[in-house]
Amino acid sequence: MVGKKGKKASQWIVFAVLVVISVLALAPFAFMVISSFKPGQELLRNGVNMEINLDAMSWKNYWTLFTENNGIYLHWFKNSLLITGMYTGFSLFLSSIVGYGLAKYDFKGKNLVFAIVLLVMMVPVEILILPLYKLMISMKLIDTYLGVVLPFMVSPFAVFFFRQSSVSIPKDFMEAARIDGCGEFRIFFSIMMPLLKPAFGAMMILQAMNSWNSLVWPLIVLRSTEKLTLPIGLASLITPYGNNYDMLFPGAVMSIIPIVIIFMLNQKAFIEGLTVGGVKG
Amino acid sequence: MNQVLFEIKKSKKHEVKRWLNSQKIVPYLFVAPFILSFLLFFLYPILSAFVMSFQEVLGFGEVNFVGLKNYKNLMNPHYYDALSVSFRYTFWTIFVLIPVPLLLATLLNSKNLIGRNFFRSSLFLPALTSVIVAGMFFRYAFAEQATSLANQILGWFGHEPLTWLQDAKTGMLAMVVLCVWRWMGVNIIYFLSGLQNIPAELYEAADIDGANVFHKFFNITVPSLKPVIIYVVTISIYGGFSMFAESFAYWSYRSPGNIGLTLVSYIYTTGFNNADFGFASAIGVTLLGIIMLVNLVQLMFFGFFKKESE
Incomplete structure (x- = not known):
């Protein structure tokens, strides 16, 4: 029914809609960058807005950000890097080995373990925070990085993901290695891990992103100012009597940059990591 | 003598290693991190959340059971x-x-x-x-x-x-x-x-x-x-x-x-x-x-x- 002209027109409408939506998605980033050059007092007085007064804008805020309070922001940045690195490393290693075990071996209780993995995925961690907090107190892990990382180190989601990714790898690889006298651990480390490389890539990015941005649990575990992570440190700057408003937006901008760079370099892995959750179900 | 003892120790170590590496045991070692983390950081907290919901938790580790009060x-x-x-x-x-x-x-x-x-x-x-x-x-x-x-x-x-x-x-x-x-x-x-x-x-x-x-x-x-x-x-x-x-x-x-x-x-x-x-x-x-x-x-x-x- 629709002629060639009508088809062309509809293509342009689609294009226009997507342009508008993309502008809406990107505009807050632009505002954050612009606001990061404005004096904090103006933010407090006027909120974020469309005024641009080039004369009042300067790099001064970034200088303040890195020097204020003995460079506390750099501490937070370092803490976030450290916690994200620890969490991502441990969780990838442990979750992959569990997922692989569940996918590639037959043993008593296997289905039960897998059912538990699915069950744990279904329960929001927010319910566990109080008893976990008490547990951390008795383990003396309050205000430590280990306390932030340890309880969620074996992520059920990552286990599920690695199980799904391992299932499709043929068992022949394992059999061949066994005939060559390869031990079971060696099979995992030198044969399976390389084969699971794309899965590792996808999960690494997803876990790193979650850890970099996580709020609820670190907010409970971390106490001293110099141990905070970026989101919590930034949130702590917003106080009614604070005079740190200069730092807010430069701090926000600087915290987004690393993850955006990683995203730009590995878009495919990001998207893969997100979509394996159960979409095929 | 020492040499013999050493050899026996070595072969025992080898045996343990072989046993740990057998296809019967290995899967349990592989899933062990999840089981441990589940017991300690999921099952225990969720059970204690249920128990605590029937308690009045005072400081210093003291608790009172208060039934359905909460x-x-x-x-x-x-x-x-x-x-x-x-x-x-x-x-x-x-x-x-x-x-x-x-x-x-x-x-x-x-x-x-x-x-x-x-x-x-x-x-x-x-x-x-x-x-x-x-x-x-x-x-x-x-x-x-x-x-x-x-x-x-x-x-x-x-x-x-x-x-x-x-x-x-x-x-x-x-x-x-x-x-x-x-x-x-x-x-x-x-x-x-x-x-x-x-x-x-x-x-x-x-x-x-x-x-x-x-x-x-x-x-x-x-x-x-x-x-x-x-x-x-x-x-x-x-x-x-x-x-x-x-x-x-x-x-x-x-x-x-x-x-x-x-x-x-x-x-x-x-x-x-x-x-x-x-x-x-x-x-x-x-x-x-x-x-x-x-x-x-x-x-x-x-x-x-x-x-x-x-």
């Missing part, structure tokens, strides 16, 4: 506020975050689209920010001054400036906007990957039958995406009811008139600020119950269980 205490205005905020927030986020990304994914999937990758990436970028960082922008964009972004936009339509973050309705809008901005791209990706699994022949057959765009959308696209839609609704219910960060980003711990009090922020304030662990645990137990129940109803509504038994 649950009776739930009948108070704050809990109703939290329940109402969580329900409304979940409803509105699902109301927006299913149809709109579904439509946008269909547009992104259309043939001969210029700049598809650019659109997809830019729509996904907000998901990379933490709620706190994104919230920082929205908090000051929704500031009450007439000069704030939200009020400037109202001004274009000749509307009086609003105190966005002081009022229940606009406060809810602010939280939903923050969530929608961050999460839109993720749901688009979910739907896009679902769309790519729909065989093109279905659409070709429909073209031959003279079906128009809307017929195709409602008769092919939506039914084919049903599993993805169910998945997204399930995680949205889960995320909606356990929301805390969005509210925290706008108001920290306490919001004016409880407009940002969610079930989880109620757990947080009762547990950590008032140190009433028993009562906070009771709230947590009801939260778990609500999420399970709502998801069960939703899955039944979509006929998720029927499909499996057929």
